[in-house]
Amino acid sequence: MNSLRLALAYLRFHWVRSIVLVLVVGMILAVPSATQILLASSERQLTARAEATPLVLGRRGSALDLTMNAIYFSDEHPEPLSMAEVDVIWDSNYATPIPLHTRFTSDGFRIVGTSIEYFSFRDLTLLEGRSLAVLGEAVIGAAVAADLGVGVGDGVVSSPENLFDLDGVYPLELKIVGVLARTNTPDDEAIFTDIKTAWVIEGIGHGHDDVLTGANGAENVQASASLLQFNRITPDNLDSFHFHGDPGGFPVTAILVDPYDLRGATILRGRYLDPDGRAQMVVPATVVRGLVDRIFRIKTLLDTVTLVIGVAALAAVALAIFLSYRLRGPEVKTAIKIGAGRGTIAQLLAVETAILLTGSIALAAILTFLVSRNADGWVAWLLATGT
């Protein structure tokens, strides 16, 4: 009891040193376990989502970029395919094609233009509101709703890509009609809209009400870079929106392909084996497995580095504690002269060390708990962020 009283008095008096030691040791203990949890969650999420996506069709190029973009909505931008490829899949009667258009963002969140089949394909359920019905509507993921503080009835505005491109992408206000239940997948971080709405953002489709503004009632129009304005689709102007050109030539970033059976999948894959063809069909599970294998080869190295750094840091902490004891030499001498035994002094120092270690372990446990509780959400966000 006396040792505890004295130890607490010492640690309280030297509170800065005590807190620094607790933080350092706590972090040394927490980082390896937190890393393990995050890596395990990464592997689980990467694998699970990839395995839930049988095939992805996209422009020939990096299979990894295509997969990451199509299933995690990451920042990679593979060259687009044409919408005609969707019709080809439909016409084959081997699979359901789900087009994806992921070029645009709003407040950092990916706008995913797709078809209504996407929601059933991913087993997404609505927390509130309804699904997409008409042009200009959006259904948002749970993280988008939470981070932006928006819900049904609010709007989100797509980010313009180039302020000085008159013929380019104008911001389009999307009306939120639904919020998805949280899934701890990249779907939480996405703003879903009909693919036609994505084409409107891209400038392929447009209306004639708000894009060009008449000045003071005159017949001339203003459409300069200095006149950046919202393009809002309303019931009043909805009918005026139209698309120019062949819809089969409109762009899609990728196509999720959901085969009806193994035979259909095999036949479809065979059609895109030509290395000179414009399109490639990848199996996300295979691509991601290769990525995970690489990550876990790196993880082995990371584990070694973490171990070395941990040992070095603990040695530094031990040295700091040892030097602290050395500095307390006069105190120890006084205690011995007064009549204390070396066992009593050792007990006092041991209690101090035990209190610091207890604090560090508690801190590490709290950090590890927080990481394990939020790992899935953080990993989903990291995967969606990409590189």
Add this chain to the structure above:
Amino acid sequence: MVELEDLSFTYPDGAFHLNVPALRIESGERVAVVGPSGTGKTTLLNLISGLIAPRTGRITVDDTNVASLGEAARRSFRAHSIGFIFQDFALLDYLTARENILYPYRITDLKFDRNVRVRADELATTSGLSGKLDRRPGSLSQGEQQRVAICRALLPAPSLILADEATGNLDPANKIVILDLLFDHAAATNAAILAVTHDHDLLPRFDRVIDFTAFRAEATT
């Protein structure tokens, strides 16, 4: 009563010998030890308190032969029978003045109870520390710090107080005050005082002065 007979001590490296043929200090007696540095004055205090063992001879404090005690018994002897006062006060900066006074009860086999705390407060009050018991040493003057150290040494009511340059860090006015305080408190319990000092102005206040050169520390080389 303290009695030394045919005492000799040699440091392990053989740097010097200390020989004390005979020395007797009566209870309540106030004895000053003077002499040049390096003649073994502090060594004498360490021998009497059992911190180090003599090569030959006998040290008796209140009928206890200190040299014959085992390690644990010597610790207990120091805690109960010896009060140490140091030149640098040796207070713990992380404890309050009250906790410094009670410190021996936290780390030795001295039994702590409520009465000890009451006596500590009384002792501190009569030592001029009233209202300062909850302050840490860093916020006390040097004179106040030495008062705290004196209270710490006296609280267990030892029969012998060993003071090693106890007034060495104090200004002239404080030296007299602190020494008188020490004498008053020691007189109350009839404790003997053996004080090492270099301050010849203080010597008239002692009952007896021992010039340590008489015991002469001898170099072996």
